[in-house]
Amino acid sequence: MWDKIKDFASEFFVTGDPLILGAQVSIGLTLIAIIFTLTYFKKWRWLWTEWLTSVDHKKIGIMYIIASILMLFRGGVDALLMRVQLAAPELEFLHADHYNAIFTTHGVIMILFMAMPLMFGLFNIVVPLQIGARDVAFPFLNSLSFWMFFFGAMLFNVSFIIGGSPDAGWLAYPPLSGLLGSPGVGQDFYIWGIQISGIGSLATGINFVVTILKMRAPGMKLMQMPMFTWSVLSSCVTIMFAFPILTVTLFLLFLDRYLGAHFFTLDGGGNPMMYINLIWMWGHPEVYIVILPAFGIFSEIVSTFSKKRLFGYKSMVFALMSISFFSFFTWAHHFFTMGSGANVNAFFAVTTMLIAIPTGVKVFNWLFTMYRGKLSFPTPMLWTIAFIPCFVVGGMTGVMLSVAPADFQFHNSYFLIAHFHQVLIGGVVFGYFAGLYYWWPKMFGFRLHEGLGKWAFWLWNIGFYVCFMPQYALGLMGMTRRFNEYNFDMGWQPLNVVSTVGAFLMGLAFIFQVWQIAHSIKFLKKETSGDAWDGRTLEWSIPSPAPLYNFARLPQVTSQDDWWEKKQRRARGEAELPEVAAADQAPLEPIHMPRNSGIPFIMSFSWFVAGFGFVWDWKWMIVVGLAGVIISMLARSFSYDTDYYIPVDEVKRTEAAARGAH
Amino acid sequence: MRRYYRMLATALFLTMVAVISGCSSEQYIVLDPKGPIGESQKDLIIITTLLCAIIIVPVLILTAVIVWRYRDRPGRKAKYAPEWEHNTKLEVTWWSIPIVIIVILAGVTVYYTYKLEPSKPIASEKAPITIQVTSMDWKWLFKYPGENIATVNYVKFPEDTPIRFQLTSDTAMNSFWIPQLGGQLYSMSGMAMTLYLQADEQGTYYGSGANFNGMDFAQMTFDADAVSQEEYEAWVQEVKSSAPALTMNVYEELTEPGPSNVQLFSSFPEGLFEHIVTQYVEEGSSGAHAHHGQAAEH
Numbered sequence: 017m018w019d020k021i022k023d024f025a026s027e028f029f030v031t032g033d034p035l036i037l038g039a040q041v042s043i044g045l046t047l048i049a050i051i052f053t054l055t056y057f058k059k060w061r062w063l064w065t066e067w068l069t070s071v072d073h074k075k076i077g078i079m080y081i082i083a084s085i086l087m088l089f090r091g092g093v094d095a096l097l098m099r100v101q102l103a104a105p106e107l108e109f110l111h112a113d114h115y116n117a118i119f120t121t122h123g124v125i126m127i128l129f130m131a132m133p134l135m136f137g138l139f140n141i142v143v144p145l146q147i148g149a150r151d152v153a154f155p156f157l158n159s160l161s162f163w164m165f166f167f168g169a170m171l172f173n174v175s176f177i178i179g180g181s182p183d184a185g186w187l188a189y190p191p192l193s194g195l196l197g198s199p200g201v202g203q204d205f206y207i208w209g210i211q212i213s214g215i216g217s218l219a220t221g222i223n224f225v226v227t228i229l230k231m232r233a234p235g236m237k238l239m240q241m242p243m244f245t246w247s248v249l250s251s252c253v254t255i256m257f258a259f260p261i262l263t264v265t266l267f268l269l270f271l272d273r274y275l276g277a278h279f280f281t282l283d284g285g286g287n288p289m290m291y292i293n294l295i296w297m298w299g300h301p302e303v304y305i306v307i308l309p310a311f312g313i314f315s316e317i318v319s320t321f322s323k324k325r326l327f328g329y330k331s332m333v334f335a336l337m338s339i340s341f342f343s344f345f346t347w348a349h350h351f352f353t354m355g356s357g358a359n360v361n362a363f364f365a366v367t368t369m370l371i372a373i374p375t376g377v378k379v380f381n382w383l384f385t386m387y388r389g390k391l392s393f394p395t396p397m398l399w400t401i402a403f404i405p406c407f408v409v410g411g412m413t414g415v416m417l418s419v420a421p422a423d424f425q426f427h428n429s430y431f432l433i434a435h436f437h438q439v440l441i442g443g444v445v446f447g448y449f450a451g452l453y454y455w456w457p458k459m460f461g462f463r464l465h466e467g468l469g470k471w472a473f474w475l476w477n478i479g480f481y482v483c484f485m486p487q488y489a490l491g492l493m494g495m496t497r498r499f500n501e502y503n504f505d506m507g508w509q510p511l512n513v514v515s516t517v518g519a520f521l522m523g524l525a526f527i528f529q530v531w532q533i534a535h536s537i538k539f540l541k542k543e544t545s546g547d548a549w550d551g552r553t554l555e556w557s558i559p560s561p562a563p564l565y566n567f568a569r570l571p572q573v574t575s576q577d578d579w580w581e582k583k584q585r586r587a588r589g590e591a592e593l594p595e596v597a598a599a600d601q602a603p604l605e606p607i608h609m610p611r612n613s614g615i616p617f618i619m620s621f622s623w624f625v626a627g628f629g630f631v632w633d634w635k636w637m638i639v640v641g642l643a644g645v646i647i648s649m650l651a652r653s654f655s656y657d658t659d660y661y662i663p664v665d666e667v668k669r670t671e672a673a674a675r676g677a678h
Numbered sequence: 679m680r681r682y683y684r685m686l687a688t689a690l691f692l693t694m695v696a697v698i699s700g701c702s703s704e705q706y707i708v709l710d711p712k713g714p715i716g717e718s719q720k721d722l723i724i725i726t727t728l729l730c731a732i733i734i735v736p737v738l739i740l741t742a743v744i745v746w747r748y749r750d751r752p753g754r755k756a757k758y759a760p761e762w763e764h765n766t767k768l769e770v771t772w773w774s775i776p777i778v779i780i781v782i783l784a785g786v787t788v789y790y791t792y793k794l795e796p797s798k799p800i801a802s803e804k805a806p807i808t809i810q811v812t813s814m815d816w817k818w819l820f821k822y823p824g825e826n827i828a829t830v831n832y833v834k835f836p837e838d839t840p841i842r843f844q845l846t847s848d849t850a851m852n853s854f855w856i857p858q859l860g861g862q863l864y865s866m867s868g869m870a871m872t873l874y875l876q877a878d879e880q881g882t883y884y885g886s887g888a889n890f891n892g893m894d895f896a897q898m899t900f901d902a903d904a905v906s907q908e909e910y911e912a913w914v915q916e917v918k919s920s921a922p923a924l925t926m927n928v929y930e931e932l933t934e935p936g937p938s939n940v941q942l943f944s945s946f947p948e949g950l951f952e953h954i955v956t957q958y959v960e961e962g963s964s965g966a967h968a969h970h971g972q973a974a975e976h
Contacts, residue, residue: 324760493708494855
């Protein structure tokens with residue numbers, strides 16, 4: 017009996033490595049600390065009613081952001097471990113199997129569990145406020161999306177200490193990711209973690225497309241929408257077309273592994289290349305999904321801190337939409353070396369280059385927004401300006417990679433690694449940081465410490481170039497990605513050491529950011545005006561943080577940069593436009609709001625249970641989990657009391673409290 | 679204080695430059711090709727870099743100038759035009775600059791894509807030598823059907839002679855890459871792909887697998903020796919006379935996962951490569967894989 021338990025435990029828990037033991041201990045301690053704190057301060061009920069069951073888009077956004085910052089920490093630690101190994105491979109800091117697991121989880125976590133939720137967090141917080149809406153189109157679904165993402169990510173993360181991490185690369189090409197190549201449970205954690213969170217992402221995409229198309233404030237035409245909202249629309253349309261491909265692809269891989277199907281294995285008539293095509297039909301649009309909102313953020317920030325209208329609005333919209341369209345015609349550039357022949361390679365090389373045209377136009381438009389402006393440089397603007405050279409260089413190496421015959425030399429080398437980190441960090445991460453700094457006062461009602469923010473900014477930037485410029489050189493020296501060791505004769509070590517130093521500088525920058533947040537909370541500098549940066553769009557017209565219902569009266573929109581125009585009219589002492597005045601002075605009405613619900617949390621947790629059951633092939637657990645899912649659905653379809661009205665008195669009280677401060 | 683930060687940043691940057699330039703140019707093996715395919719690819723890399731630089735260098739300069747000139751400071755003279763948001767002439771200009779550059783680049787790319795198609799034979803007076811390459815867990819197996827010898831993790835061929843590599847895999851896919859001779863191509867099970875390379879001068883070139891295929895992937899590097907014709911023939915004779923034979927049993931052992939040292943074999947079972955390629959094709963089937971397999975047989 018005792019032996020059986022020991023056998024089981026040794027298979028179930030990952031043991032035998034000091035790093036993993038350390039992780040287990042720290043996870044255990046953190047859990048105990050959280051449980052103790054919540055119990056001691058009697059916060060369990062508060063946590064449940066205020067957060068876990070919330071359908072408020074602003075709270076959901078904040079939860080997305082917290083989750084993504086935690087994942088940034090985990091993915092970043094993965095990166096540092098890899099860099100330590102590569103700086104001194106002779107030390108064998110990480111063994112091959114451990115290294116393979118770490119680069120796999122680093123990739124998955126950074127793209128799917130860091131970039132995506134950070135993006136969704138900003139969508140959630142900003143979009144309804146920018147379009148003058150009181151919530152998203154489907155608040156219940158929104159909460160479900162978050163919890164599906166969250167429990168999917170958790171399922172993926174527990175593989176580190178339970179059962180073992182996946183180690184077949186972040187896109188898990190079969191046959192390596194098949195049952196013969198990866199017999200352990202890591203790959204099943206991969207499939208179910210991504211599958212569950214992917215469904216959440218798809219739902220978010222649909223939710224925001226509907227929100228933007230149907231819930232804009234009266235008067236706001238499509239061509240008057242703020243540029244960030246446009247970028248969210250283009251990104252979400254891309255999600256709607258791309259994510260179903262991911263879901264189906266992973267489901268087929270699951271059938272291969274679980275039921276012995278042969279979709280992606282040659283024996284039995286399948287074809288692994290089919291997987292590679294499918295996964296990149298999702299994977300390439302995915303990188304545009306995460307970069308497009310960053311473009312929107314830069315557009316907002318450049319125009320705010322240049323005190324000037326965005327230059328070339330229509331060009332920008334057209335560029336966004338054409339990028340999301342063309343993103344579906346470039347997937348094969350990830351395997352020019354597959355030998356599909358000159359016709360196919362030439363086609364995909366050219367379609368890939370085409371993307372550079374609208375992207376280039378956007379850069380010019382940002383530059384000419386600054387031209388004849390009045391530039392100031394608080395942290396959001398610093399990130400935006402740092403983004404331009406970084407992204408331009410990263411874009412250029414991207415065009416170089418798209419030249420098919422040259423790609424035969426770049427493919428899978430560190431040149432490629434340097435390129436995509438430059439566009440993903442220099443574009444996406446810089447962009448979302450800029451957005452986070454920009455909208456932080458709106459989210460929390462206080463400002464972040466600028467000095468510490470600038471430290472973080474410089475460390476990130478210097479660290480970035482020190483880390484990734486040497487990797488371009490390493491690529492030209494023939495160093496291939498995913499090597500955990502190399503021969504000293506190749507002369508790769510000095511540059512790898514430099515690169516590792518850069519990675520640690522970025523790690524230090526992250527610590528500065530955490531310090532910045534902690535410091536700002538401690539020495540709270542309240543943001544009372546609601547318009548922290550002298551903004552241009554509607555979200556700055558309401559108090560910070562926004563009240564539960566966002567807008568006491570829905571605004572009447574008459575132009576682009578509506579809030580800015582309104583402030584200009586006021587400054588000139590002009591009378592309000594009649595329709596605007598009418599909307600502003602209309603009597604308050606009770607506000608229709610959705611009720612909180614615990615069902616999304618419970619249903620997503622049930623998916624987690626079912627997914628865990630599938631991973632270990634514990635049939636009873638699968639049944640319990642899926643039963644939980646079905647019961648949640650039934651409970652939702654039979655609950656009729658799903659909304660309520662906020663009475664006028666309460667709106668008046670809230671407004672007085674929020675506006676009375678200044 | 680601030681000055682010290684700046685000095686620190688500059689020092690860091692200079693150290694980086696020193697380290698990078700300290701690496702001799704010979705180490706940039708992609709830019710130091712020793713064969714016609716690698717030469718063309720290097721030319722192409724340089725052409726595309728210059729074309730891209732035509733756009734990005736002015737953009738970088740423009741960025742710096744604009745950010746500097748229009749910063750908000752007391753008493754500045756630069757113009758402020760808050761409502762200026764559209765100018766057709768300017769917008770047409772920067773839609774057309776990238777379009778022109780991309781059209782040129784696309785032309786160059788298409789031309790080279792056909793020219794450097796990996797399965798296209800290299801023009802030469804000498805008949806090509808065929809080497810059949812199989813990626814395995816985690817080693818490379820090379821078979822010389824003309825000489826009837828085989829090697830593991832080592833390949834030797836004469837200089838100035840086109841080499842017709844036929845690539846397949848007996849396991850997960852990999853990518854066969856000898857950077858100084860030319861770009862890589864995937865090795866995939868159930869297929870036999872052709873990659874022509876040639877070495878113009880003698881030397882030992884670094885070769886590796888460039889697509890992750892599991893645990894000991896990093897140990898799948900090999901030396902590719904280009905030698906004189908005489909030396910090559912002598913080596914073949916030596917292998918034939920001194921090395922053991924690669925029997926089907928030995929092959930089965932090679933398919934066991936694990937890295938390997940260099941091994942030499944004086945012979946190998948007839949049709950082994952075809953067997954590897956077609957092993958998944960069922961009797962009587964005429965699927966896509968069977969077709970690829972047949973391509974390998976001539």
